[in-house]
Amino acid sequence: MSKTRYERPVIKKLETGMPNKFGTRTEYEPMTHIDGVAVKDLIKEFGSPLFVISEKTIRDTVKKAKKAFGTRYPKVQFAWSYKTNYLNAICNIFHQEDSWAEVVSGFEYDKAINLGVDGRKIIFNGPDKSEQDLTKAITNDSLIHIDHLDELYSIRELADKLKKRPRVAIRVNMDTGVYPMWDRFGFNYENGQAWDAINKIMHSEKMELVGLHCHIGTFMLSPFAYGTAASKLSELALAVEQKFKHEIKYIDMGGGFASKNTLKGSYLPGTDTNPTFDDFAEAISTVLLNSNFKKDKLPLLILETGRALVDEAGYLLGSVISNKRSSTGRRNTIIDVGVNILFTSFWYDHKITPAQPFTHYSEDTCLYGPLCMNIDVIRESANLPLLNMGDHIVIHNVGAYNMTQWMQFITLRPNVVLIDLDEKPHLIRIKESLENMNSMERVPSHLTFDR
Amino acid sequence: MKLRKNVAVSEAGLLFNPVTGESYSVNPIGVEIINLLREEKSPEDISKFILGKFATDKATFEKDYHDFIGILEHHNLLDSHEETKA
Amino acid sequence: MKKRKLKIAVTGLNAIDSPGPGISVIRALREAASFDVRIIGLSYESLEPGIYMHDLVDRTYSIPYPTAGIDTLLARLEYIHEKEKLDVIIPNFDAELYPFIKLETKLKAMGIHMFLPTLHQFEERQKVNLNEFGKKYNINVPRSKVIHDLSMVYSLQSEFSFPMIVKGKFYDASIAYSIEQVKSYYNKISAKWGLPIIIQEFIHGTEFNVTGLGDGKGNTIAAVPMRKQYITEKGKAWGGISISDEEMLDMTRKFLRTTKWRGGFELELMKNKDGELYMLEINPRLPAWIYLAVGVGQNIPEALVKLAMGEKVKPFTKYTVGKMFVRYSWDMIVDREEFEQISIYGEL
Incomplete structure (x- = not known):
């Protein structure tokens, strides 16, 4: 006779609150497979922890976003925000889906060029562009989004030196009624800085002003703020048209669309409340279509959304190291996923599910990472089933920022796997080794031990 | 290790402590252990019984068993007089 | 039958x-x-x-x-x-x-x-939007300001006089008599309910409530005004009396006509000593004292069920004035x- 599946014994005080049998049940509906591949097999082959990215989810999400904007506005172009996830394989999926590249450093710029992106389809943002970076961008005819006057003057000088007419846009910051207002990047709309910069560019005649750009915030929950921003950029574009008889080719609304994650402290889950692509598209396109652009002179609408396109495609698999009990009787579970590779756990209550079936018995659990650091907490409180040592868990919606902001701290960074459309896993980034880390270090001879 | 007198657990896993007025829910394996405790079985006997019935190993169960006993104690469900004697 | x-x-x-x-x-x-x-x-x-x-x-x-x-x-x-x-x-x-x-x-x-309000109606009447709401529908609401930052507190003194009300996004409200108190409530309330915090002009006066039902097309199906007679420590009515006040009924009908409110509601109103009426809050559901409405001749929940079932409902036009409810526990x-x-x- 085969033995019954083991589950550790638990006793729980009956609270007057919600019985666990129902309440948060879906939170621990097990996720045993990702795109048809068993979590167990993935961990067996590639180790734990492990980042897994679903190519299907990325492509589906891009299609959804394209449809939301494309059905409402005639000219739309997406530009992949490299900083969100710049693993080469991931960038190439977006480029295959017709995305341009949006980069914010010389490193990211070179990455895009290396991947074969046409220089004319690279948008170069950010406050830090060296003379060397700008020279490359001007030579390649890339779109340079100017952040400050010093940069404007540098480009003007380089234009003379290189005998080229750089294609530029300015980044505009503005009050859209959201808090905090991002006024550290670009030129302010309300106090006239933006108009001033536009005039400087137009009068110099050394640069071609092709676009206007804004990026009003991050993890935005209000689509209406984008409407306000679109209306202010339209006004600027129309003012340029009127004063200089010069057509602004594109309006770049930046990114910042929220994904389906739940921000810490929110009452309702992000899946229920966060706006959809349709909500953002409706707010932006309505304003642009209703503005005074002539029908054949509508500017191209560029979107640099990163997070909302890739977050849901990323999973982080982990394993239980140990179950402990705190001095107050509370369940603490240690997993092998730490904040060093899951930076976003500082911002979100990530959805976490077990990777194997469980009974409805659960415990309120604090999930700790493996680092010997007090801040290493993945979830302060999650209602989880009775996980045993060695059991696997799946952390959801981790595709954005984690694979760029992760740190080599205390431990090494793990493998990243992409599951393709045929449900086949591919290793797209190899886990770090001691040799990798040591290869970058040099020890002066007086600190070397003789063996 | 002995359960407090009057502490009873139902088939469905409901446990009521008449001394404190608290109610608890217990999972099936917990019910088995409480019933074995009621019969005043030794930890060794309990371990043997559970290992015979459930798919687990001795080390895992012993760790979980001690954790469970700790929680029973935390909730004041064990007979403390008995414990001081032991 | x-x-x-x-x-x-x-x-x-x-x-x-x-x-x-x-x-x-x-x-x-x-x-x-x-x-x-x-x-x-x-x-x-x-x-x-x-x-x-x-x-x-x-x-x-x-x-x-x-x-x-x-x-x-x-x-x-x-x-x-x-x-x-x-x-x-x-x-x-x-x-x-x-x-x-x-x-x-x-x-x-x-x-x-x-039979619920639309998402748009539900959002529009949120506390943080009350100022806009008043402007849009030309309904008298107390002046309020949404603040996200403790440093904004200092600029309040030029816009509001003491006392002022410090409110949370969803729940909680305290009356502050000094900047120090505003700061302290700001911290307390934002710790519990998050930002922003709403600062509202304090209206001296008497509080009234109206419960009713809108059909979603702008018609008033039911409306009963009540004055709280006894208020518990938690600010809940423990006794109240139905009253006759045309101005309150007018404001209610205007609210329903202009917003095309769908469903039950409770309005919190304040009348100052000069007799001016303000709308303080719109609760998007029936209140706990709804049985008083039944007692004075308007069975609002019954009408709501019929509207939900897609049936025609004749608007209530009368109710008994001067009937009381006294709550008890058991x-x-x-x-x-x-x-x-x-x-x-x-x-x-």
């Missing part, structure tokens, strides 16, 4: 010291002239008194908190619907309205009717088995 029997699910069974409206709504439904009812209670916690009031509630099911997400709630409602074949659901908590509004189409397809004797039953199985 035998009356038809409707199966109606009701939330807000917490008839405690700061009561939910559920039990009053159920009493109204049980007295409906046009139908009989089987009442299904929907509870969040196993000590909500309504669960144990078997003469009012035929059966109760636990439902998940809104924090568990819409899909979890839908799954639970599908299960309950399979057992009970619900005709109507009447949600009675502010916090659950968002998910129920989102689920309205899906529930309708299952044959479950509701200790029921409950078997532990019942508590355990609802706690473990989520059904009783």
Whole structure:
């Protein structure tokens, strides 16, 4: 006779609150497979922890976003925000889906060029562009989004030196009624800085002003703020048209669309409340279509959304190291996923599910990472089933920022796997080794031990 | 290790402590252990019984068993007089 | 002729010291002239008194908190619907309205009717939007300012005079008499409910409430004004009296006409010593004192159910003035088995 599946014994005080049998049940509906591949097999082959990215989810999400904007506005172009996830394989999926590249450093710029992106389809943002970076961008005819006057003057000088007419846009910051207002990047709309910069560019005649750009915030929950921003950029574009008889080719609304994650402290889950692509598209396109652009002179609408396109495609698999009990009787579970590779756990209550079936018995659990650091907490409180040592868990919606902001701290960074459309896993980034880390270090001879 | 007198657990896993007025829910394996405790079985006997019935190993169960006993104690469900004697 | 029997699910069974409206709504439904009812209670916690009031509630099911997400709630409602074949659901908590509004189409397809404000109406009347709301519909509201930053507190002194009210985004309000108090309430309330904080002009005067029902087309189906006579420490009415005030009824009708409000509501009004009327808050659901409306001749929950079922309802035009409600509490004797039953199985 085969033995019954083991589950550790638990006793729980009956609270007057919600019985666990129902309440948060879906939170621990097990996720045993990702795109048809068993979590167990993935961990067996590639180790734990492990980042897994679903190519299907990325492509589906891009299609959804394209449809939301494309059905409402005639000219739309997406530009992949490299900083969100710049693993080469991931960038190439977006480029295959017709995305341009949006980069914010010389490193990211070179990455895009290396991947074969046409220089004319690279948008170069950010406050830090060296003379060397700008020279490359001007030579390649890339779109340079100017952040400050010093940069404007540098480009003007380089234009003379290189005998080229750089294609530029300015980044505009503005009050859209959201808090905090991002006024550290670009030129302010309300106090006239933006108009001033536009005039400087137009009068110099050394640069071609092709676009206007804004990026009003991050993890935005209000689509209406984008409407306000679109209306202010339209006004600027129309003012340029009127004063200089010069057509602004594109309006770049930046990114910042929220994904389906739940921000810490929110009452309702992000899946229920966060706006959809349709909500953002409706707010932006309505304003642009209703503005005074002539029908054949509508500017191209560029979107640099990163997070909302890739977050849901990323999973982080982990394993239980140990179950402990705190001095107050509370369940603490240690997993092998730490904040060093899951930076976003500082911002979100990530959805976490077990990777194997469980009974409805659960415990309120604090999930700790493996680092010997007090801040290493993945979830302060999650209602989880009775996980045993060695059991696997799946952390959801981790595709954005984690694979760029992760740190080599205390431990090494793990493998990243992409599951393709045929449900086949591919290793797209190899886990770090001691040799990798040591290869970058040099020890002066007086600190070397003789063996 | 002995359960407090009057502490009873139902088939469905409901446990009521008449001394404190608290109610608890217990999972099936917990019910088995409480019933074995009621019969005043030794930890060794309990371990043997559970290992015979459930798919687990001795080390895992012993760790979980001690954790469970700790929680029973935390909730004041064990007979403390008995414990001081032991 | 035998009356038809409707199966109606009701939330807000917490008839405690700061009561939910559920039990009053159920009493109204049980007295409906046009139908009989089987009442299904929907509870969040196993000590909500309504669960144990078997003469009012035929059966109760636990439902998940809104924090568990819409899909979890839908799954639970599908299960309950399979057992009970619900005709109507009447949600009675502010916090659950968002998910129920989102689920309205899906529930309708299952044959479950509701009569709720639209998401737009629900959002527009949020406290943070009250200023805009007043401007848009030309309704007198107290001046208010939304602040996100403690440093903004200092600029308030030029715009508001003391005392001023410091309010949380969803709940909580305190009266501050000095900047120090504003800062202290700002910190306390934002720690609990998050940002922003709303600063509101303090209106000296008498508080009134109006409950009623809008048909979603701008018509007033019902409206009953009440003055609180006794207020508990938690600010809840423990006694109140129906009054006749044309100005309040005018403001209510204007609110319904201009917003085309759909569903039940409660308006919190304030009349200052010069007789000017202000709208302080719009609660997007029926109040706990709704049974007073039944007592003065307007069975609002019955009318709401009929509107939900897609039936025509003739507007109420009269009510008895000077009728009072006096609330009381009552200790029921409950078997532990019942508590355990609802706690473990989520059904009783």
